[in-house]
Amino acid sequence: MLDGISEVISKVVCKFPRCARDDGKVMRKFFTLLSREIRSYFYSPIAYIVLVFFLVVSGVDFYFQISFMNQRPVSYTVQEAFFNSIFFWFAFVLIFPLITMRLFAEEFKLGTIEPLMTAPVRDWQVVLAKFFGALFFYIVLWIPTTLYFAIFQAITHQSAANSTGAYLGAYLMLLLLGMFYLSVGCFASVLTKNQIIAAIISFCAITLLFFLGLISFILLEVSSNTRQLLGYFSAIEQMGALSRGEIDTRPMVLYLSMTAVMLTLTYQAFQSRKWRM
Amino acid sequence: MATHRAADCQKLLRQMIKVENLTKRYAGQTAIQDLNFEVGKGEIMGFLGPNGAGKTTTMRILASFMPPTSGRASVAGFDIFEHSLQARAHLGYMPENNPLYNDMRVTEYLDYRAALKGVPHRRVSERVGDVKELCGLKDVEKKIIAALSKGFRQRVGLADALLHEPDLLILDEPTIGLDPNQIRQVRELIKNLGKQHTILLSTHILPEVEMTCSRVIIIHKGRIEACDTPENLLNQIRTASGVLLEAKTGSDNGAEELKRIPGVKDVSVSRDGEWQVFSLRADAEADVRPEVFHLASDRHWTVRELSQRRATLEDVFVEITHPDEM
Numbered sequence: 001m002l003d004g005i006s007e008v009i010s011k012v013v014c015k016f017p018r019c020a021r022d023d024g025k026v027m028r029k030f031f032t033l034l035s036r037e038i039r040s041y042f043y044s045p046i047a048y049i050v051l052v053f054f055l056v057v058s059g060v061d062f063y064f065q066i067s068f069m070n071q072r073p074v075s076y077t078v079q080e081a082f083f084n085s086i087f088f089w090f091a092f093v094l095i096f097p098l099i100t101m102r103l104f105a106e107e108f109k110l111g112t113i114e115p116l117m118t119a120p121v122r123d124w125q126v127v128l129a130k131f132f133g134a135l136f137f138y139i140v141l142w143i144p145t146t147l148y149f150a151i152f153q154a155i156t157h158q159s160a161a162n163s164t165g166a167y168l169g170a171y172l173m174l175l176l177l178g179m180f181y182l183s184v185g186c187f188a189s190v191l192t193k194n195q196i197i198a199a200i201i202s203f204c205a206i207t208l209l210f211f212l213g214l215i216s217f218i219l220l221e222v223s224s225n226t227r228q229l230l231g232y233f234s235a236i237e238q239m240g241a242l243s244r245g246e247i248d249t250r251p252m253v254l255y256l257s258m259t260a261v262m263l264t265l266t267y268q269a270f271q272s273r274k275w276r277m
Numbered sequence: 278m279a280t281h282r283a284a285d286c287q288k289l290l291r292q293m294i295k296v297e298n299l300t301k302r303y304a305g306q307t308a309i310q311d312l313n314f315e316v317g318k319g320e321i322m323g324f325l326g327p328n329g330a331g332k333t334t335t336m337r338i339l340a341s342f343m344p345p346t347s348g349r350a351s352v353a354g355f356d357i358f359e360h361s362l363q364a365r366a367h368l369g370y371m372p373e374n375n376p377l378y379n380d381m382r383v384t385e386y387l388d389y390r391a392a393l394k395g396v397p398h399r400r401v402s403e404r405v406g407d408v409k410e411l412c413g414l415k416d417v418e419k420k421i422i423a424a425l426s427k428g429f430r431q432r433v434g435l436a437d438a439l440l441h442e443p444d445l446l447i448l449d450e451p452t453i454g455l456d457p458n459q460i461r462q463v464r465e466l467i468k469n470l471g472k473q474h475t476i477l478l479s480t481h482i483l484p485e486v487e488m489t490c491s492r493v494i495i496i497h498k499g500r501i502e503a504c505d506t507p508e509n510l511l512n513q514i515r516t517a518s519g520v521l522l523e524a525k526t527g528s529d530n531g532a533e534e535l536k537r538i539p540g541v542k543d544v545s546v547s548r549d550g551e552w553q554v555f556s557l558r559a560d561a562e563a564d565v566r567p568e569v570f571h572l573a574s575d576r577h578w579t580v581r582e583l584s585q586r587r588a589t590l591e592d593v594f595v596e597i598t599h600p601d602e603m
Binding site: 025028029032033035036039040043044110111112114115117118119120121122274275 | 337341342343344362365366370372374378379380381392393395434437
């Protein structure tokens with residue numbers, strides 16, 4: 001069964017290098033690397049465990065939110081409730097170390113980095129292929145959640161959100177935040193050959209980044225300016241706004257630039273392996 | 278020896294590997310120091326040395342996997358530092374222990390590697406088919422790499438190194454961990470590859486080198502101790518060809534009499550019960566066995582063994598890398 005699924009996916013993914021063949025050698029190598037990264041996710045049991053774990057947690061969350069909303073009148077939609085619950089954030093922070101820990105650490109550990117880097121590929125191609133491979137898996141992880149809203153609509157004949165923009169906002173936020181946290185995970189993985197250490201580093205870093213925005217709830221004596229500044233970093237506040245459909249460019253700039261910074265650091269750390277050896 | 282090398286160079290169309298003053302220091306220790314050597318097109322160069330001598334380090338530098346601390350090297354005419362990508366494109370490298378992605382199938386892995394190495398798209402399946410044929414991988418092409426035996430894994434590594442038809446192959450211990458039959462197969466394969474490719478090969482199996490390599494570098498403690506053809510190396514060493522005689526002479530001056538035979542340089546004697554064992558060291562060209570036989574027959578010695586012992590590359594290796602223990 002698992003073999004069947006991965007075969008189908010890998011067949012789809014295998015087409016990647018073919019479409020890219022006219023875009024020059026550089027892109028072809030990148031897509032070759034990317035397709036190998038994506039396939040390797042679906043060859044490993046961890047991918048399916050993460051998928052199942054994530055579906056269970058988000059499914060239970062969805063169910064709880066609706067049964068909670070059934071008890072009394074509330075001022076938010078099902079979709080807002082789903083994307084702003086504790087359950088959701090808990091599962092959210094946990095998946096990044098699981099997705100990213102093996103990226104570089106496994107190659108260092110198994111020594112497969114040697115045949116990889118002695119092939120005529122550039123360091124940035126490898127770093128970007130690993131990042132986008134992880135991003136692809138992350139997006140696959142989220143696709144089933146769209147079904148929840150479709151099922152909700154089919155059963156209740158009511159929309160789960162006020163507008164399409166609310167869906168777009170929420171998923172845009174997931175994508176942006178996901179890119180940033182995945183790049184943090186990439187960086188953690190390039191630092192060590194031990195996957196567990198990579199997972200712990202990225203878990204700590206992501207948790208700290210995530211709760212940075214909550215400091216203003218804990219420290220009461222901060223000035224309003226500081227509070228506002230911290231608010232910009234608060235994924236929870238941003239998600240609150242975006243899942244209502246208020247699409248703001250500030251988090252986009254923040255997360256895209258932070259992703260670029262983390263990927264640059266990853267690239268530098270990856271290159272430094274040569275000098276540390 | 279110098280003239281020999283000059284003649285050698287004239288035959289070479291191009292230097293496939295050129296190494297100048299190559300040095301690599303790790304924290305606190307020098308792995309290789311001031312290496313200088315060249316490998317010409319079409320040569321099969323054996324790269325020998327004890328464990329930790331710097332063979333893998335040198336090969337990794339040549340494959341652009343790690344930079345040297347100082348010095349220069351070029352592969353197929355491309356500087357490994359300035360034109361690393363082109364150098365890598367002209368090089369087929371098989372690392373020590375041959376790490377592979379265990380989760381992929383053989384054909385799938387080779388397809389992936391071919392694309393990565395820039396084999397044109399329409400030629401990928403042809404090349405992958407060719408290397409599978411050449412390395413005897415047809416029967417296992419659909420297997421997952423994790424399920425392959427060591428011998429097949431090694432062949433996958435070799436097939437990978439050959440995919441993009443590189444001018445130069447660098448093979449780091451390609452026969453490690455193989456059984457004698459597999460070693461023989463890989464040796465045959467390398468010998469055949471040597472017809473079209475330049476090969477730099479490291480190994481601990483010295484008969485393999487004697488049989489396959491046109492030249493040999495012996496490296497010890499990060500320095501090149503010898504670089505020559507196997508024949509020349511064999512002629513140089515102290516333990517050149519020798520003759521073994523086991524006989525009952527009934528006297529103690531057997532060694533003196535043997536030493537008088539023309540061509541014999543030195544005789545040492547040991548005892549095995551009532552038998553005396555003479556080890557004669559002779560000039561490399563001279564065959565002194567008939568003279569030894571005549572002497573023994575004149576003196577009425579009882580002979581139970583008379584044999585010639587040829588020096589092997591192993592003797593050369595041991596002498597160069599452990600000179601004190603000789």
